[in-house]
Amino acid sequence: MSALITVDRVSKSFTGTTGAELRVLDSITLDLHEGEIVALLGRSGSGKSTLLRTIAGLIAPTSGTVRYRGTELSGANPGAAMVFQTFALMPWLTVQDNVELGLAARGVPTAERRERALAAIDLIGLDGFESAYPKELSGGMRQRVGFARALVLEPDLLLMDEPFSALDVLTAENLRNELMSLWTGPEFPTRSICVVTHNIEEAVLLADRVLVLGANPGHLRAEITVDLDRPRDRRSPAFAALVDHLYDLLTGREPDAPEPEPADATPTARPLPAASVGGLAGLVEIVHARGGRADLPDLAAELNFEVDDLLPLVDAAALLDFLLVTGGDLHLTPIGEAFTTAGIQRSKEIFAGQARDRAPLVRTIRRTLEAGAHGTVRAGFFRDLLRRGFSTTDARQQLDTAIDWGRYAELFDYDTNTDRITLDTTSVHT
Structure with missing residues (x-):
């Protein structure tokens, strides 16, 4: 035909x-x-x-x-x-x-x-x-x-x-x-x-x-x-x-296109999923409440969401090693269980460690701030770098997500008036 x-x-x-x-x-x-x-x-x-x-x-x-x-x-x-x-x-x-x-x-x-x-x-x-x-x-x-x-x-x-x-x-x-x-x-x-x-x-x-x-x-x-x-x-x-x-x-991963491990990846090789801290933490809590395992299609149906709506949260939790994804199944990891069952401060410390080590853009921002003489950098510096690998919209989304994660983890702070990212020197998450 x-x-x-x-x-x-x-x-x-x-x-x-x-x-x-x-x-x-x-x-x-x-x-x-x-x-x-x-x-x-x-x-x-x-x-x-x-x-x-x-x-x-x-x-x-x-x-x-x-x-x-x-x-x-x-x-x-x-x-x-x-x-x-x-x-x-x-x-x-x-x-x-x-x-x-x-x-x-x-x-x-x-x-x-x-x-x-x-x-x-x-x-x-x-x-x-x-x-x-x-x-x-x-x-x-x-x-x-x-x-x-x-x-x-x-x-x-x-x-x-x-x-x-x-x-x-x-x-x-x-x-x-x-x-x-x-x-x-x-x-x-x-x-x-x-x-x-x-x-x-x-x-x-x-x-x-x-x-x-x-x-x-x-x-x-x-x-x-x-x-x-x-x-x-x-x-x-x-x-x-x-x-x-x-x-x-x-x-699932594509067999002929393996992703680099988060600890070794660049911000463009492993982009941050468009997920808030609250959103990914909520997903981890739900999987924990189901005994540490959940079927993704069933979960989406129960929550009245499309699976595509949940995938950024799934990807974020997997990137931080809170969940292990095998096909359509979500499994809670030991670090994920510790994160979701700990008190607020301990949970933030766990998140900070995982974000610093496994979220490439968060890690890059933190290291750039630590290397600078004053611990502060204009956010536009990172936006320009990100636009070499992302569209303008996606670059903005990547940086917004990184700032959201970094501020929650007290790894760095952001001032909307000056558009500057600053090392959080009061944090214990060093």
Whole structure:
């Protein structure tokens, strides 16, 4: 079967503020075929949305090619339409006007635009709201407008960038089910769907194939075929087995890309997870309360969170050696048990020792302050260094996390007025 879309060794880099190259995608090759739904699944930093936008032709690859029906893209993909996470509606336009936008851009005559837009609005279940404005609609209804605006173009390929993540759980589930009903029906105007998600169950519910992306930079880690009949039963053993396998892939190390040990790593080789001290300490407490072991998928379900929401906390607790992660299982370590059962001051001392030894950026800041004559450094110094390996946003997040950890551990302090980080000389954590 010939490919609808061919992504051939695509890499994408951006230039950071310091002029250094920031690679987001690294040599990705994949095909999308007619009659299938493909999910792009990965953690933060895996470049899922960037890859989707290269397929849409909205971002040009730095190297490699994207081809639509054999023709290399040199601009927007003529066979694709996109649904965004944030709805991206024009608030001053009615539902019908929003749906007609793409048709107007293509020069479709007014009468035909109206007819096609009304048909798409009816298909997606919004008839009666043609004259409403976005502010009058719920989140689920706004996303329906986004679907109608994409489907009215009758694209070969429907691209969806986390289209359900901004919705409440019940609305998202209802919209997913309706999308699957449309997909299997005779009136659905598109031949293939590619959806970006961080929700593992969503990927198994929707997709015929799941492409798992690794991070920093984004690369294709695994391809999993979902050979289950629709509608899919979350309670079936086959469904659960696929979900567990994908959890293992997302939480486990890649065999060909071993991470350096925290004590030896640089701040760019082992970035700090976006986790607060309170958040990671809370996770360690929960695992301790469950007898020192917890199943990550079950824990996420009990807490009514997505696993992707918990992964930064898991990564942070593992980085500090408070938890050991094996597949989807979390195990409390001896130092983790000491940390969560000690009194406040002793717990802070344990955290300080682990952060100083095992959190590379915290260690780097502490050593820089100790080496300086006055024990103080402008925070901008570290931001500039971090921007050589991270985007501006990620560099800021890295430093914010390090400051949060360092202040709690009394390893250093930060003054927002002067934007300076200073050695905490009153601390006993030396």
